[in-house]
C-alpha cells in the first residue's frame with residue numbers, strides 16, 4: 001500500500017487544472033484573495049495529503065500574493081503536512097479531558113506502537129497516520145477516534161489491536177475508492 005504522493009513532475013507543478021479551476025471559483029466567493037488562502041490549501045491537501053512547497057508558490061501566483069503569505073498561513077495550522085503526505089487514513093485520537101480520563105492517551109500510544117510510528121508520522125506503508133486531537137465533540141462516547149470521516153466511539157483502550165485492524169481495513173478500502181474511476185461512489189461519513 002502506498003500513499004498518494006505527487007510524482008516528481010506533479011511535485012514540480014502540483015496544482016492540477018481541476019485544482020486551479022476550483023481555486024478560481026473560490027476567488028469569486030470571497031471578497032479578498034487572502035481569505036482564499038486557507039480553502040486553497042485545503043484543496044491541495046485533500047488531493048495530495050500534503051501541500052508541497054511548490055504548491056505554495058503556485059497558490060501564491062494564482063492569488064497574486066507573496067509565497068511567504070501562503071506559507072505563513074500553512075505553518076500556522078498544524079493540520080497541513082508539507083514534507084510528506086499523511087497516511088491513507090488519518091486517525092485523530094482525542095486526548096481532551098473526557099477521553100483522557102478514559103484512556104485516550106494510552107490508546108494513542110498503543111496505536112502508534114502497532115503502526116510502528118510516532119504521532120503525526122505515517123506508517124512505513126503509508127496506510128495510517130495516528131495523531132493526537134483536541135475535543136472531537138463526542139465526549140459522551142469517550143474515548144473516541146476520528147479516522148478520516150469515520151468516528152469510532154467508546155473505544156476500549158484494551159481493544160486497541162482490534163481498532164488498529166479496523167483502521168488498516170478502512171485504509172485498504174479508502175485507497176481502493178481513491179483509485180476508483182471518476183463517478184464511482186465515494187464512501188460516506190458514518191459512525192462505528
Ligand code: FES
Pocket residue numbers: 094095096097098099100134135136137138139140142143144
Ligand atoms: S473530550 Fe474527547 S471528544 Fe470531547
